[in-house]
Amino acid sequence: MRMRSRNVAAVLCLVVAPVLLVGCAKPRPPKTLIPPRVDLARFGTLGMIEFTGPVGDGLGVLASREFLASMQRGQPGTPVVELGNQKRVLATLSRDELDIDAIRAIGEKYGVDALVLGAVQAEKVQPNVSFDSAARWLTAAAEIESGLDARIVDTHNGATLWSTATRARAELGRVDVDASGLSSTGGDRPELAHEPQARELVDGATDDFWPYWE
Numbered sequence: 001m002r003m004r005s006r007n008v009a010a011v012l013c014l015v016v017a018p019v020l021l022v023g024c025a026k027p028r029p030p031k032t033l034i035p036p037r038v039d040l041a042r043f044g045t046l047g048m049i050e051f052t053g054p055v056g057d058g059l060g061v062l063a064s065r066e067f068l069a070s071m072q073r074g075q076p077g078t079p080v081v082e083l084g085n086q087k088r089v090l091a092t093l094s095r096d097e098l099d100i101d102a103i104r105a106i107g108e109k110y111g112v113d114a115l116v117l118g119a120v121q122a123e124k125v126q127p128n129v130s131f132d133s134a135a136r137w138l139t140a141a142a143e144i145e146s147g148l149d150a151r152i153v154d155t156h157n158g159a160t161l162w163s164t165a166t167r168a169r170a171e172l173g174r175v176d177v178d179a180s181g182l183s184s185t186g187g188d189r190p191e192l193a194h195e196p197q198a199r200e201l202v203d204g205a206t207d208d209f210w211p212y213w214e
Helices: 002-024 059-074 086-092 100-110 190-205
Strands: 046-049 080-084 114-132 137-154 160-178 181-186
Touching (some): 046 059, 046 100, 059 080, 059 137, 114 190, 160 190
Parallel strands (some): 046 114
16 A cells, blocks of 8 residues: 555656646747838838849739739838839830939939839759659659849939849649659649749748748
């Protein structure tokens, strides 16, 4: 009977001790919401020129739309004047190049304090091919690599206030061959990968505009 009591006491110690240790442990401090690294309000009213991109594929237009949406989700109320296509904007000023004088002229004409500018590049990447003769399977995947270079410039003196460069890859299509036959996913059209690719580029580019927990 005395041995059983000792066993019960030992079990209780094993159960209670960890609870007491947890109760005595120092609690983790609560996370703090840190303001965005870049406060867009200090730039004043922004003018946004549609991002340039590969001719005819719409990636520049899509990236522009995603960039604007991300800026204003991160910092609601940010005033942005959408100016449209760069060639059209320059044509209204009778200019051919987006130089410092043109940037100043845009600021005066449209009443914006800074301009959001960007360029998207995209190129196909050599397909990746994997082959296993023993297992009798082959996989081939084609990808497209894209990049986004964006900046905000002061319309009074043409100075760059902020800049970023991001890169992303997206799969265009995949072909798998094994003993059971051939299967494929996607296609060879780059536009099929544009939407997720534009989002990935913009997410990386606009990270500075979002608050974060630390």
